Amino acid sequence: MELAFRLEPAMNTVSISPQTLAINGGSPVRSTFLPYGRQSIEEADIQAVVDVLRSDWLTTGPKVSEFEESFAARVGAKHAVSFSSGTAALHGAAFAAGLKPGDEAITTPMTFAATANCVLYQGATPVFADVSRDTLNLDPEQVAKRISSKTRAILTVDYAGHPSGLDAILELGRNHDLVVIEDACHALGAEDRGRPVGSIADMTVFSFHPVKHITTGEGGMVATNNSGFAETLRCFRNHGISSEARQRQSAGQWHYEMVLLGYNYRLPDIACALGIGQLKRLDANLSRRREIAARYTAAFRRIPGAIPPAVRPESNPAWHLYPIRLELERLTADRAQSFRALRAENIGVNVHYIPVHLHPYYRDRFGYRGGEFPVAEDAYSRLISLPMFHGMSDQDVDDVITAVGKVLSVYSR
Numbered sequence: 572m573e574l575a576f577r578l579e580p581a582m583n584t585v586s587i588s589p590q591t592l593a594i595n596g597g598s599p600v601r602s603t604f605l606p607y608g609r610q611s612i613e614e615a616d617i618q619a620v621v622d623v624l625r626s627d628w629l630t631t632g633p634k635v636s637e638f639e640e641s642f643a644a645r646v647g648a649k650h651a652v653s654f655s656s657g658t659a660a661l662h663g664a665a666f667a668a669g670l671k672p673g674d675e676a677i678t679t680p681m682t683f684a685a686t687a688n689c690v691l692y693q694g695a696t697p698v699f700a701d702v703s704r705d706t707l708n709l710d711p712e713q714v715a716k717r718i719s720s721k722t723r724a725i726l727t728v729d730y731a732g733h734p735s736g737l738d739a740i741l742e743l744g745r746n747h748d749l750v751v752i753e754d755a756c757h758a759l760g761a762e763d764r765g766r767p768v769g770s771i772a773d774m775t776v777f778s779f780h781p782v783k784h785i786t787t788g789e790g791g792m793v794a795t796n797n798s799g800f801a802e803t804l805r806c807f808r809n810h811g812i813s814s815e816a817r818q819r820q821s822a823g824q825w826h827y828e829m830v831l832l833g834y835n836y837r838l839p840d841i842a843c844a845l846g847i848g849q850l851k852r853l854d855a856n857l858s859r860r861r862e863i864a865a866r867y868t869a870a871f872r873r874i875p876g877a878i879p880p881a882v883r884p885e886s887n888p889a890w891h892l893y894p895i896r897l898e899l900e901r902l903t904a905d906r907a908q909s910f911r912a913l914r915a916e917n918i919g920v921n922v923h924y925i926p927v928h929l930h931p932y933y934r935d936r937f938g939y940r941g942g943e944f945p946v947a948e949d950a951y952s953r954l955i956s957l958p959m960f961h962g963m964s965d966q967d968v969d970d971v972i973t974a975v976g977k978v979l980s981v982y983s984r
């Protein structure tokens with residue numbers, strides 16, 4: 572029989588009790604599977620979508636501008652331009668930044684592939700720079716080393732919802748005449764030195780995928796204070812056409828012109844109606860995520876083998892993810908084994924991220940072999956994302972803490 576400790580979070584105590592891991596035939600901590608992320612849809616959301624279905628405009632109607640205006644106000648930006656996904660929004664931002672073949676954009680390997688892919692969509696080259704050890708966000712010193720005469724943009728990512736600490740990056744941008752794009756797909760509602768994410772970078776990109784803070788099914792947004800960027804983004808997401816059908820209808824005109832090569836990246840009214848209601852609940856969602864993060868962090872400080880995510884004093888993260896790092900030196904199991912053991916306990920752990928340069932496409936195309944970005948690669952070998960979504964109950968949170976304590980105590984050296 573293996574000895575494992577059970578954490579009693581409410582009482583702040585740790586008691587030793589004999590337990591067998593579920594992966595070895597013991598009973599799982601939970602009888603039902605807890606996913607790592609989940610949307611929350613209320614009756615009012617459903618009604619708002621039904622109302623649009625009964626209206627005249629299913630796409631590019633009044634709900635689009637209503638969603639964009641309330642979103643811009645919430646993130647402190649002059650403009651917000653909706654897109655059919657976060658990936659399409661990234662593509663729009665790369666286009667508006669003027670990226671083209673021969674150009675380079677510096678970005679982080681510790682992200683979802685879409686961040687770097689948007690540079691490739693423009694025929695430009697993503698140049699990776701390593702991340703800071705604490706937040707796993709782009710390290711400005713590493714970025715500075717990679718700036719060349721071909722660099723046109725820096726693309727930061729607010730990993731797990733912790734703001735990128737943009738001041739140093741913006742200074743690099745100013746000194747080298749670069750556009751700074753912030754991929755804030757994890758960070759809706761986060762703040763950096765009291766400023767909302769969305770009000771700081773030249774363009775800030777958000778995603779409304781169901782695991783994010785608010786959802787429209789699929790969807791994305793670019794926030795910007797730059798009217799020129801906003802105009803280009805609106806045109807780009809609509810085939811490169813300079814006016815919208817509704818504007819033409821209300822002006823009694825049929826004539827339109829395509830002025831640049833764009834795409835159909837529009838977010839329909841059906842989705843925007845959902846987004847409007849979801850956005851109203853953002854603050855409640857954020858405070859629940861912050862409560863969960865605080866409860867996790869207090870517990871993991873007392874569990875040997877698990878390192879909770881760092882928070883810089885000037886940052887107020889949005890906690891899209893809660894990734895712990897395993898202290899492998901103290902454990903007999905690696906990340907893969909710990910991951911399997913947690914899944915067997917019915918905890919829906921995940922891994923964010925395989926560093927982008929290690930994906931076969933990037934290895935084949937750019938010749939990466941591993942070892943190029945040691946901080947990101949070391950973090951990858953240790954990272955496990957725990958369930959984090961605003962609909963989690965306190966019991967769900969305690970189950971995760973108990974399961975992590977159980978698994979890591981059985982695997983402790």
Ligand SMILES: Cc1ncc(COP(=O)(O)O)c(C=O)c1O
Pocket residue numbers: 656657658659661682683685686728754756757777778779780789790791
């Ligand atoms: C950091 C990051 N960037 C971009 C995206 C792409 O967003 P979407 O799924 O809305 O296309 C994601 C999605 O998970 C993401 O996590």
